[in-house]
Amino acid sequence: MESLQKAIISISPLSKESMEAFTAVWKQWITQKDFILLKENTVSDYFYFIEKGAARIYYYKNGKEITEWLALDNQFFLSITSFFQRTPSHLIIQVIEPSVVYGIHHDDFMRLADKYHDVERLLRKMVTGSLIFSQIRMDSIQFESAQQRYEKLLQTSPQIVQRVPLTYIASFLGITLETLSRIRSQK
Amino acid sequence: MESLQKAIISISPLSKESMEAFTAVWKQWITQKDFILLKENTVSDYFYFIEKGAARIYYYKNGKEITEWLALDNQFFLSITSFFQRTPSHLIIQVIEPSVVYGIHHDDFMRLADKYHDVERLLRKMVTGSLIFSQIRMDSIQFESAQQRYEKLLQTSPQIVQRVPLTYIASFLGITLETLSRIRSQK
DNA sequence: CGTGCACTTGATTGAAGTCAAGCGCTGTGG
């Protein structure tokens, strides 16, 4: 819970009152490996924070699993379209290591954003950060080779490469397992 | 200016006071074709709204122009990373038809978001909408064929295909002009 | 001890990129 508060403050500080009201409504999960936080075709109610452990967001595309996102220690994550649009999602959120996860319900988050201006600002900054990241990732998928993307991941998130199975990493990078294997074997 | 107000309200309503303060600070440009709104390597100060006309956001990648975004009548547009991170951008924003464009300065927008909770909420909803769009576009670039992307554009934004040169459309779709030409010639 | 999962390796294919040439307007200057 302390690490959640730190993560919040680093994005946008909250008044004592807002912080207390805000952190009070987060729910905690202490889960085993392979625990499912979000089932397929359901509305994603929670905005998550993983304090310790690892999770992946994935879905099925033509019968194959596509890993859309990987979250490790001290990261926020969510099914963006489902959480904000309140529509059922083909996404599945699965914990892939024993983990400690926090989540705030959509309705609580919106209620508090309405009540406290600084919570609204926090949410805006979170979404903005996510949007910037999304832009960078789109550029990467469009213009960088599989090799470049893998090398960038090695630089920016070496822990992912160490802790997450290659199958997940491959589709997170937008390439097949075979291509990733060949990239790794060169040199 | 009326269309700007309508566009704002359709995203998130503002109180009379906020709306007045907010719309008061938008600057207007009435421009000829090819007018440059944002020069290369400068910080993008404005969040734009195109009332009538067309604009494109592009940059140079290995000496070639890449069109990143196309905005037509009644759309908001901006250089996301530059506007929010306040960093110089390789992006160029150019009007490609005689147009009427409005823009709000970053500092005015942030000042008003700080002062009025409902302006902050408006900004959050704008960014959220943009993020959702960005996710959908990323998925499209990653998994759809050039053909599918073109057909989708035809369906969702036929005006773009009618009003914008194919060179720009091609790189907006993430393909070359030649590939787009071949797609169009089949059937 | 063997079944299956995680990963590797090889052969082939395919979608789109690159390079190069050419066509047909349009508009401007001699």
Added chain:
DNA sequence: CCACAGCGCTTGACTTCAATCAAGTGCACG
């Protein structure tokens, strides 16, 4: 008023990166 320069687009030949399909290896654990 014609000519040709240049832009917007098309077409063709060839290349390339990564996907697909298909085996095969090695380790983990029940």
